[in-house]
Amino acid sequence: MKVYTGEKVRNVGLTGHGDTGKTSLVSAFLYTAGAANRLGRVDDGSSVTDFDEEEVQRGISIWSALAHAEHKTPASGEVKINFIDTPGYNLFINDTKAALVAADSCLLLVDAVAGVEVVTEKAWDFAVEYSQPVAFIIQKMDRDNASFERTLASLRERFGRGVVPVVLPLGEAKNFRGVVDLLAMKVFSYEPDGNGRGKPEEIPAELAEAAKKAKASLVEMIAEGDDKLMEVFFEKEDLEPEQLRAGLRAALRQRRVFPVIPACALRNIGTDRLLDFIVDYLPAPVERPSTGLGTSGAVIGTSQPDGKGEKISRKIDPQEPLSLFVFKTLADPFAGRISYFKVMSGVLKNDATLANFVRGSLERFQHISVAQGKTHTQVAELHAGDIGVVGKLKDSLTGDTLGEKAAPIFYPAVKLPEPLIMFAVEPKTRADEEKMSAAMHKILEEDPSLRFQREQQTRELLLAGSGQQHIEIVVSKLKKRYGVDVALKAPKVPYRETIRKKAEAEGKHKKQTGGRGQFGICRIKMEPLPRGTGFEFVDDIFGGAIPRNYIPSVEKGIVEAASKGYLAGYPVVDFRVVLYDGQYHDVDSSDLAFKIAGSLAFKKCMEQARASLLEPIMNVEVYAPQEFSGDLMGIISGKRGRIQGSETRGQFAVIKAQVPMGEMLDFATALTSITQGRGSYHMEFSHYDYVPPEIEQKIVAQAKAARGAEPEEAEE
Numbered sequence: 079m080k081v082y083t084g085e086k087v088r089n090v091g092l093t094g095h096g097d098t099g100k101t102s103l104v105s106a107f108l109y110t111a112g113a114a115n116r117l118g119r120v121d122d123g124s125s126v127t128d129f130d131e132e133e134v135q136r137g138i139s140i141w142s143a144l145a146h147a148e149h150k151t152p153a154s155g156e157v158k159i160n161f162i163d164t165p166g167y168n169l170f171i172n173d174t175k176a177a178l179v180a181a182d183s184c185l186l187l188v189d190a191v192a193g194v195e196v197v198t199e200k201a202w203d204f205a206v207e208y209s210q211p212v213a214f215i216i217q218k219m220d221r222d223n224a225s226f227e228r229t230l231a232s233l234r235e236r237f238g239r240g241v242v243p244v245v246l247p248l249g250e251a252k253n254f255r256g257v258v259d260l261l262a263m264k265v266f267s268y269e270p271d272g273n274g275r276g277k278p279e280e281i282p283a284e285l286a287e288a289a290k291k292a293k294a295s296l297v298e299m300i301a302e303g304d305d306k307l308m309e310v311f312f313e314k315e316d317l318e319p320e321q322l323r324a325g326l327r328a329a330l331r332q333r334r335v336f337p338v339i340p341a342c343a344l345r346n347i348g349t350d351r352l353l354d355f356i357v358d359y360l361p362a363p364v365e366r367p368s369t370g371l372g373t374s375g376a377v378i379g380t381s382q383p384d385g386k387g388e389k390i391s392r393k394i395d396p397q398e399p400l401s402l403f404v405f406k407t408l409a410d411p412f413a414g415r416i417s418y419f420k421v422m423s424g425v426l427k428n429d430a431t432l433a434n435f436v437r438g439s440l441e442r443f444q445h446i447s448v449a450q451g452k453t454h455t456q457v458a459e460l461h462a463g464d465i466g467v468v469g470k471l472k473d474s475l476t477g478d479t480l481g482e483k484a485a486p487i488f489y490p491a492v493k494l495p496e497p498l499i500m501f502a503v504e505p506k507t508r509a510d511e512e513k514m515s516a517a518m519h520k521i522l523e524e525d526p527s528l529r530f531q532r533e534q535q536t537r538e539l540l541l542a543g544s545g546q547q548h549i550e551i552v553v554s555k556l557k558k559r560y561g562v563d564v565a566l567k568a569p570k571v572p573y574r575e576t577i578r579k580k581a582e583a584e585g586k587h588k589k590q591t592g593g594r595g596q597f598g599i600c601r602i603k604m605e606p607l608p609r610g611t612g613f614e615f616v617d618d619i620f621g622g623a624i625p626r627n628y629i630p631s632v633e634k635g636i637v638e639a640a641s642k643g644y645l646a647g648y649p650v651v652d653f654r655v656v657l658y659d660g661q662y663h664d665v666d667s668s669d670l671a672f673k674i675a676g677s678l679a680f681k682k683c684m685e686q687a688r689a690s691l692l693e694p695i696m697n698v699e700v701y702a703p704q705e706f707s708g709d710l711m712g713i714i715s716g717k718r719g720r721i722q723g724s725e726t727r728g729q730f731a732v733i734k735a736q737v738p739m740g741e742m743l744d745f746a747t748a749l750t751s752i753t754q755g756r757g758s759y760h761m762e763f764s765h766y767d768y769v770p771p772e773i774e775q776k777i778v779a780q781a782k783a784a785r786g787a788e789p790e791e792a793e794e
Contacts, residue, residue, distance in 0.1 A: 363463025585679025635676025
């Protein structure tokens with residue numbers, strides 16, 4: 079593989095809603111550029127960037143993937159293009175965001191029938207966040223009911239007047255056979271399912287006026303932000319070809335103009351014009367606009383991790399100290415950990431040893447490669463701005479910065495939203511349980527948007543992700559890749575129990591079995607405490623009614639009984655016990671006897687103290703388009719939620735509320751349904767509060783039915 083310097087590299091993210099043809103377009107690019115010997119297709123599992131077995135089986139992209147091609151134009155010479163093919167379904171959008179940090183520009187694909195969809199908007203937001211130039215590809219122009227004009231109108235309505243065609247379609251639907259290039263003012267016609275190379279022709283008379291008008295609009299939009307070009311435009315009502323090219327490059331980088339290009343990846347129509355456009359107009363890494371310190375062609379880091387310390391500007395230049403950023407990790411069952419990285423500065427040579435600034439360790443980069451889907455080709459070195467892959471790093475994970483030890487810098491890790499839905503996972507056998515921890519550890523390395531933890535109170539293993547299908551894919555991967563079979567269940571809500579009034583009781587444990595007996599009596603008072611206090615034990619024994627060495631046993635008996643609950647088996651909290659009296663026997667008393675006496679006294683007090691259930695209340699923030707805010711407030715109120723307020727952020731409403739956790743278990747599904755996938759939410763624990771009586775009765779009845787009748791402790 080040839081070595082390319084930063085100015086001869088293009089890092090392009092392909093984004094868009096699911097089924098807009100991103101993976102098919104990458105396959106068409108590779109075939110047209112000669113990087114693949116056939117036109118790969120998603121339907122038959124032959125596409126280069128959908129190689130995971132789950133992706134092949136489901137026919138959708140689940141993870142981001144890389145591919146590259148070399149393409150040459152008269153204006154720019156030979157250039158290496160790194161394609162980042164990203165998922166388009168809302169459930170997997172976190173992987174899209176994480177991967178786009180390595181891109182320098184974005185091709186945003188839109189279906190020629192559907193127009194702007196949910197993920198179109200989210201992908202646009204990612205490009206805004208990363209200050210990336212955007213070009214829109216109106217894809218699937220060969221479909222029935224495809225309309226370039228209708229789709230263009232929906233793009234302009236959502237993203238503004240800067241959305242302007244640089245290429246027009248030659249026909250639509252079944253008649254789509256080529257494109258009209260407004261920059262070259264020529265028609266390029268194609269053989270369907272051909273090599274993607276268009277045949278140049280003169281613009282036919284019936285299209286001449288439309289092409290002239292469209293070019294005038296393009297020229298005006300390009301000149302609008304440049305005083306010198308505006309003067310030329312007012313004088314000549316046109317721009318010279320070189321002025322037009324330079325103006326379009328500048329307008330793209332400044333995010334003033336968002337070019338629109340029609341294509342059909344499946345029939346390989348318009349692909350060569352897209353490749354030319356990427357090479358000639360999209361920015362190289364060394365040309366990326368500044369996002370922090372006012373220096374173009376530079377990246378911004380900090381002197382300390384987590385964005386702390388002073389900001390550091392590092393030029394994307396081979397002469398700078400070496401630094402790179404790991405933006406993706408794969409756990410391959412055969413090759414081990416595979417790390418995808420972008421060289422941010424300097425030159426990475428094969429077999430280099432770098433410092434991981436985040437983890438304080440050294441890593442050896444053996445066999446650095448470039449990725450073509452699942453195939454890796456070794457290279458001797460990678461220059462600043464290029465993207466590579468390496469296997470078997472010991473400690474480095476997604477979000478880590480590595481580089482020369484003498485020049486530390488920390489690039490910011492991508493912040494992903496918290497998971498929306500949680501399930502309990504139960505290993506089916508003891509062998510599955512033993513293997514599960516190691517398997518989940520590897521899966522979590524691949525997918526930072528997942529959360530996996532053990533709930534201490536319910537003793538359940540909880541797996542949280544973006545949606546049910548996301549979790550199901552993890553379960554499938556556990557079984558197929560690691561041989562771990564688990565069942566999914568709805569998680570238990572960690573209820574707690576407490577008391578509402580004071581109580582007093584005696585616990586007596588007395589047994590005589592022929593030899594040494596058991597004897598212990600304790601008398602306690604119980605009273606409620608403020609919420610969140612926990613448990614307090616007060617020793618108020620006088621005169622040796624209970625010897626000092628037995629008092630801890632009484633407390634232990636109460637603590638153990640409280641952990642098992644009284645109403646429904648949930649821990650009892652926020653109460654004080656005062657041990658004030660008791661009796662003992664010189665021979666028959668023991669630690670065990672007083673422990674049992676303490677638990678019996680606790681249970682008797684619970685009978686009198688008006689035991690009640692507590693439920694966790696969550697702080698919830700819901701983000702959704704404003705038109706859905708009324709419906710969502712109604713849903714939240716119906717879930718016993720208390721609306722705390724709402725505010726407007728752009729076209730989105732932010733609703734703040736406090737909602738019982740038990741009511742939030744199915745909220746993700748409802749939110750997706752109401753907002754067509756455009757809404758999201760975040761929640762965190764706030765406090766515990768009393769469960770309403772009618773709901774408490776149901777919970778208690780369910781708990782008793784689940785555990786059956788428990789035998790009472792014997793008392794004599």
